[in-house]
Amino acid sequence: MNVHAPRPAAATPLKLYGTEVASRLLLGTAQYPSPQVLREAVKASGASILTVSLRREAAADKGGQRFWDLIKSTGARVLPNTAGCRTPKEAITTAEMARELFGTDWVKLEVIANDDTLQPDVFGLVEAARALLTDGFKVFPYTTEDLGVAERLLAAGCEVLMPWGAPIGTGRGLANPYALRTLRNYLPGVPLVIDAGIGAPSHAAHAMEMGFDAVLLNTAVAKAGDPVTMARAFASAIEAGRAAYEAGLMEMRDMAAPSTPVAGTPFFTSRDN
Amino acid sequence: MAGTATATSLNVLVNGEAVRLRAANLAELIAELGYGDAKVATALNGEFVPERARAGTRLAPDDRIEIVAPRQGG
Numbered sequence: 001m002n003v004h005a006p007r008p009a010a011a012t013p014l015k016l017y018g019t020e021v022a023s024r025l026l027l028g029t030a031q032y033p034s035p036q037v038l039r040e041a042v043k044a045s046g047a048s049i050l051t052v053s054l055r056r057e058a059a060a061d062k063g064g065q066r067f068w069d070l071i072k073s074t075g076a077r078v079l080p081n082t083a084g085c086r087t088p089k090e091a092i093t094t095a096e097m098a099r100e101l102f103g104t105d106w107v108k109l110e111v112i113a114n115d116d117t118l119q120p121d122v123f124g125l126v127e128a129a130r131a132l133l134t135d136g137f138k139v140f141p142y143t144t145e146d147l148g149v150a151e152r153l154l155a156a157g158c159e160v161l162m163p164w165g166a167p168i169g170t171g172r173g174l175a176n177p178y179a180l181r182t183l184r185n186y187l188p189g190v191p192l193v194i195d196a197g198i199g200a201p202s203h204a205a206h207a208m209e210m211g212f213d214a215v216l217l218n219t220a221v222a223k224a225g226d227p228v229t230m231a232r233a234f235a236s237a238i239e240a241g242r243a244a245y246e247a248g249l250m251e252m253r254d255m256a257a258p259s260t261p262v263a264g265t266p267f268f269t270s271r272d273n
Numbered sequence: 274m275a276g277t278a279t280a281t282s283l284n285v286l287v288n289g290e291a292v293r294l295r296a297a298n299l300a301e302l303i304a305e306l307g308y309g310d311a312k313v314a315t316a317l318n319g320e321f322v323p324e325r326a327r328a329g330t331r332l333a334p335d336d337r338i339e340i341v342a343p344r345q346g347g
Contacts, residue, residue, distance in 0.1 A: 028347030038345075053346025054314065056288040056339065059307040064342025068312060071343070081346045089319060096321035097314035097341055168347070196347075218347035 028218020045231035081108040088128035133157040162195035171199025201237030208241025300327035
């Protein structure tokens with residue numbers, strides 16, 4: 001197959017499960033220094049989709065309501081996750097609770113295999129995705145770069161895939177660009193969102209230049225020295241990376257080639273004689 | 274029913290903690306714990322219980338109840 005994925009027409013809007021999405025940056029809402037910084041970072045990022053979660057809450061604690069009011073005030077769409085779930089059953093019940101709580105059938109499906117690597121349990125992921133899709137959910141699976149797993153998720157009915165760049169929270173960028181490129185090229189029509197492992201705007205730009213449709217990140221913004229400025233930096237990088245992809249990157253080559261015209265160079269003498 | 278068997282209390286686990294309550298169903302439990310009109314979702318023994326089904330969901334000893342609310346997430 002061709003090395004380069006077929007490019008869509010310039011400035012093609014991103015559609016996820018039929019919904020047009022204004023920004024190609026999806027932002028997480030955790031770990032910010034304060035609710036105010038979160039609100040300002042969301043605004044600076046231009047993100048139109050925010051990931052959220054649900055957790056046990058005691059009766060006296062009204063933190064959940066306060067957080068929900070803040071998120072609603074941003075006007076963004078929410079993508080609830082099933083973070084921390086280790087079995088398909090836990091993830092399915094969590095998704096059902098999230099659907100009622102947040103009033104959306106979108107779910108970022110996480111089934112975690114290992115607490116140290118936070119690697120997706122791809123077997124449980126496919127099982128849970130199938131059950132949730134049958135129940136009417138629009139599933140955004142957090143998966144690896146494995147093409148075989150991607151095909152199983154698509155066969156189950158997923159219309160969007162979210163392969164990891166690197167393990168959650170590591171900030172290492174794209175750990176396996178070769179496999180990610182294969183995934184991108186093999187599935188040219190499927191919206192692919194790089195989710196997790198992004199540490200710097202250059203990582204996000206790299207993913208976008210490769211033709212990924214969007215980037216989901218959290219820690220890189222929330223834990224930056226200045227999260228609001230970093231949110232803006234990521235927005236610029238993602239926009240630049242997308243524009244570069246749509247413009248078409250030059251072919252890489254091994255040998256140097258002068259960019260300035262050779263003909264008419266002053267003092268030119270042929271070195272052949 | 275009120276005033277007869279409702280005085281009996283029940284040992285259940287709410288969000289992983291043992292509590293002793295008089296509630297006979299999930300809606301009463303939410304009220305008895307003081308959640309009021311807080312935005313929460315519930316599960317009983319690992320199964321989701323929609324808000325509309327709480328009043329009809331009777332509780333039994335040692336039931337495991339989850340009560341969750343919106344939270345920050347990545």
